[in-house]
Amino acid sequence: MTALVFAAVAQAQTAGLNAEQDVRYHQLINELRCLVCQNQTIAESNAPLAVDLKEQVKKQLTEGKTNVEITTYLTDRYGDFVLYRPPFKANTLLLWAGPFVLLLGALIWALWFMRSSRKPPVQPRPVDEAAVQKLLNETRAALAAQDEPKP
Amino acid sequence: MRFAIPIMLMLGVLALLGFGLTHDPREVPSPLIGKPAPAFTLPGLGGTPPQLGNADLKGRPVLVNFFASWCAGCRVEHPLLMQLAKQGVEIIGIDYKDTDADGAQWLARHGNPYRVVAADAQGAAGLDWGVYGVPETYVLSSEGTILYKHIGPVTEAAWREKIAPLMGGKS
Numbered sequence: 001m002t003a004l005v006f007a008a009v010a011q012a013q014t015a016g017l018n019a020e021q022d023v024r025y026h027q028l029i030n031e032l033r034c035l036v037c038q039n040q041t042i043a044e045s046n047a048p049l050a051v052d053l054k055e056q057v058k059k060q061l062t063e064g065k066t067n068v069e070i071t072t073y074l075t076d077r078y079g080d081f082v083l084y085r086p087p088f089k090a091n092t093l094l095l096w097a098g099p100f101v102l103l104l105g106a107l108i109w110a111l112w113f114m115r116s117s118r119k120p121p122v123q124p125r126p127v128d129e130a131a132v133q134k135l136l137n138e139t140r141a142a143l144a145a146q147d148e149p150k151p
Numbered sequence: 152m153r154f155a156i157p158i159m160l161m162l163g164v165l166a167l168l169g170f171g172l173t174h175d176p177r178e179v180p181s182p183l184i185g186k187p188a189p190a191f192t193l194p195g196l197g198g199t200p201p202q203l204g205n206a207d208l209k210g211r212p213v214l215v216n217f218f219a220s221w222c223a224g225c226r227v228e229h230p231l232l233m234q235l236a237k238q239g240v241e242i243i244g245i246d247y248k249d250t251d252a253d254g255a256q257w258l259a260r261h262g263n264p265y266r267v268v269a270a271d272a273q274g275a276a277g278l279d280w281g282v283y284g285v286p287e288t289y290v291l292s293s294e295g296t297i298l299y300k301h302i303g304p305v306t307e308a309a310w311r312e313k314i315a316p317l318m319g320g321k322s
Contacts, residue, residue, distance in 0.1 A: 035179055035283035048248065049283050052274055077189075077281040079182040 193269035220257035228304035236264035
């Protein structure tokens, strides 16, 4: 990545563009997708189509077109797919909002999980005093009977 | 009931996978569908006809096929295009980023299914039409509106299911 940045800097100014146009040129070509090699920007790609698109961007910059005009020119022909940063629209709603919806869902689930694990501990069963006393008496009587010397 | 949540999650993942696996990311939907074909003026291949433009596409449904002599996929669809031409389907060829000599030689060797062939040596018309890889085929209505774009070689199935109904409806 750093190498790429250095390479871009080392290229110095692109022929036929002034300093300001050159900055915009690099900005634009790094945000436009090469449609042949879909995981590359047109800046990274040397596919003939990417070369053409770079030429087109350069040409339009020298004609004094704005960035918006240039990206509109390309989306009119190739659709939003040519943009590496898709616009927020109805059909990209899931793309943009999806992660936040998932996060919200996970938070709700985590809260619910924490609450349910904080239930009060189980109460011991109430002791039946009479039954305990009865059992004690019986045991004592039995022990006493055992201790009595045998005839 | 304990399994309701995992099962729901699994179904969600399956639905997303099903969508992803049945859609080819190489087929970029064209924003030109339903719009008039982009304006173009090109010389004919080898200079005949001297000029070809949008007016030549109107009046009846036509196929506009971008091809090139250097394109492997074009060889694949070529026999089908020849057969369609024989059936009377009108196909306009645009030789994309090619030299006239190579284009003409290719057509001489494999046969010419096109009524006319325009030469787009620089790919300028291709850019306006949103071509990003030949072969690409556009279905145009008699008014010159783009009804459908087929990316990659035209197959029998694509012709039968997608293209033929669009061309038959208005011819």
